[in-house]
Amino acid sequence: MRTAPPAATLTATFFKRALLSSPATILYCRCAYAQVVPTGVKNDVLQKLCDSSASFETVSDLCEMAAHRDPRLSAIAACGKLRIAACYPRAVKGLFEQAGSPLPADAEILNMRTQTAQEIADALLKADP
Amino acid sequence: MITHTHRPLRVVLYEGNGSIQLPAEARAKTMMALLDKGYTVTRSGQGASAMPHDDRSLLVLGAFEGKAPALEDATGRISIDTRDITGLEPDAIVALVDKSRGDKTMNEPGKWKPWFPVIDYSRCTNCMQCLSFCLFDVYGVSEDNKIQVQNNDNCKTNCPACSRVCPEVAIMFPKYQAGPINGDEINEKEAGREKIKVDISSLLGGDIYSALKDRSAAAKSRFSKERSPDKALDERKKCLTKLVGDGFIPADVLASLPSTEEILKKAEIAKAKAAAALAGR
Structure with a gap:
C-alpha cells in the first residue's frame, strides 16, 4: 500500500482523463440475475482483474440491461475496442443487437461458461498491439 | 417494450492520484458485493480505457483518508458525489452506497430473472x-x-x-x-x-x-x-x-x-x- 498524495490533487479534469484514456475497454458481466455462469470462474476472473492495475467496467447483468434496453449498452457499444467477459459470444452479440446497440465487429467476447479464468484474464489483459 | 427507469447507480472505485490503492482481495470483494446487489461499478486504475460517463450521477469511492474531495463535472451534466471508504469492509461499503442512493429505486438480482428470447x-x-x-x-x-x-x-x-x-x-x-x-x-x-x-x-x-x-x-x-x-x-x-x-x-x-x-x-x-x-x- 502506498502513501496517498494530497486529496486536493484529485480534480475533475484528472478524473475525466483517467476514465477516458487508454485503448481497449474491458467489460465484465457478473450474471447476477441468474446463476448460469460458474461462480468460481466469474469470481476468479474478477479477482484477476482486480489484481491487475487495469481500469475496467463491470455490470451486474447484461441480460437485465438488454431486457430493458438500458442506454448504457449504447455507451458500451460505442467504446471502440472492446473486450467482454460474459457468456456465449452469439448470445452477447444478440443481446446488444436486440437492444438496438450492436457491438462493433471486432469486439472480443470471452465466455465464462466454457473458458478458464486464466484464459479469460490473459485475453482481457493482454497488451494492445 | 418497457423502458428501464430504475437504472442502477454507477459507482466508481477510484484508485488513481489522490487515493490509496485497496488491497486486491478487498477490491474484489467490494466489487463482488456491489455487483451482486445490482450496481454497476467502474474500477478506475490504469492500462485500459473506461466507458464514457452517461447522463447519470456518479458515486466515486476512494480511500481518501477521510478527505473525500468535492468534484464537479466540467460539462455540468453529471453530478459527482465522493465518499471516503478508508478502513471500511465490503459490507459497510455497500451500506454506504445504498445510503448514497437514497430512495432512488433500482432493479435488484433475485427479484426477477431476465428471461426472454x-x-x-x-x-x-x-x-x-x-x-x-x-x-x-x-x-x-x-x-x-x-x-x-x-x-x-x-x-x-x-x-x-x-x-x-x-x-x-x-x-x-x-x-x-x-x-x-x-x-x-x-x-x-x-x-x-x-x-x-x-x-x-x-x-x-x-x-x-x-x-x-x-x-x-x-x-x-x-x-x-x-x-x-x-x-x-x-x-x-x-x-x-x-x-x-x-x-x-x-x-x-x-x-x-x-x-x-x-x-x-x-x-x-x-x-x-x-x-x-x-x-x-
Missing part, C-alpha cells in the same frame, strides 16, 4: 414461425417487416419452447442451461436435430407456417382442407403438453394459457401479421 439475426430467415407459435405476444413485426422481440416481459420464465420450433436455431435464451439454446455455437448435427424437432412441431400445429411459406395454389388447397380451428387448437395444446412432458417447458406455462377464444384470436392476428410481413418482403 434473443434472435440471432445472422441465422434468422424471417419465417415467422416464432410469431405464429408464441401465444403470449412476445414477438412482433417491425416497420420493415422484420421479426423482432417486442414484449419480452410477456415471456414465460424458463419456457424456451419457441426456440425449439425455430427451424434455423436462431432463437436463444441466454439464461438457459444447455446449448444451443443458451447461445452456444451450432454444429451441423445439432442444426439437423433441431430441424427434426421443427418437423414434429409442424405436424402438431404448424400447418399455418407451411401455408405461409408456400403460397402456391396447391399448397393453399391442402392447407384449407387440413386446417380447422379446433384441430389447430387441439394440436397446439398437444404440442405444448408434449413439451411439458419432456421437461422442455415449465408446467405453469400450460396453466397460464389464454382461453380457447383468445388463442384462436391470437392465432388469426399472428397469421395476418406474418402474412403481411412475408408479402411485404
Whole structure:
C-alpha cells in the first residue's frame, strides 16, 4: 500500500482523463440475475482483474440491461475496442443487437461458461498491439 | 417494450492520484458485493480505457483518508458525489452506497430473472414461425417487416419452447442451461436435430407456417382442407403438453394459457401479421 498524495490533487479534469484514456475497454458481466455462469470462474476472473492495475467496467447483468434496453449498452457499444467477459459470444452479440446497440465487429467476447479464468484474464489483459 | 427507469447507480472505485490503492482481495470483494446487489461499478486504475460517463450521477469511492474531495463535472451534466471508504469492509461499503442512493429505486438480482428470447439475426430467415407459435405476444413485426422481440416481459420464465420450433436455431435464451439454446455455437448435427424437432412441431400445429411459406395454389388447397380451428387448437395444446412432458417447458406455462377464444384470436392476428410481413418482403 502506498502513501496517498494530497486529496486536493484529485480534480475533475484528472478524473475525466483517467476514465477516458487508454485503448481497449474491458467489460465484465457478473450474471447476477441468474446463476448460469460458474461462480468460481466469474469470481476468479474478477479477482484477476482486480489484481491487475487495469481500469475496467463491470455490470451486474447484461441480460437485465438488454431486457430493458438500458442506454448504457449504447455507451458500451460505442467504446471502440472492446473486450467482454460474459457468456456465449452469439448470445452477447444478440443481446446488444436486440437492444438496438450492436457491438462493433471486432469486439472480443470471452465466455465464462466454457473458458478458464486464466484464459479469460490473459485475453482481457493482454497488451494492445 | 418497457423502458428501464430504475437504472442502477454507477459507482466508481477510484484508485488513481489522490487515493490509496485497496488491497486486491478487498477490491474484489467490494466489487463482488456491489455487483451482486445490482450496481454497476467502474474500477478506475490504469492500462485500459473506461466507458464514457452517461447522463447519470456518479458515486466515486476512494480511500481518501477521510478527505473525500468535492468534484464537479466540467460539462455540468453529471453530478459527482465522493465518499471516503478508508478502513471500511465490503459490507459497510455497500451500506454506504445504498445510503448514497437514497430512495432512488433500482432493479435488484433475485427479484426477477431476465428471461426472454434473443434472435440471432445472422441465422434468422424471417419465417415467422416464432410469431405464429408464441401465444403470449412476445414477438412482433417491425416497420420493415422484420421479426423482432417486442414484449419480452410477456415471456414465460424458463419456457424456451419457441426456440425449439425455430427451424434455423436462431432463437436463444441466454439464461438457459444447455446449448444451443443458451447461445452456444451450432454444429451441423445439432442444426439437423433441431430441424427434426421443427418437423414434429409442424405436424402438431404448424400447418399455418407451411401455408405461409408456400403460397402456391396447391399448397393453399391442402392447407384449407387440413386446417380447422379446433384441430389447430387441439394440436397446439398437444404440442405444448408434449413439451411439458419432456421437461422442455415449465408446467405453469400450460396453466397460464389464454382461453380457447383468445388463442384462436391470437392465432388469426399472428397469421395476418406474418402474412403481411412475408408479402411485404
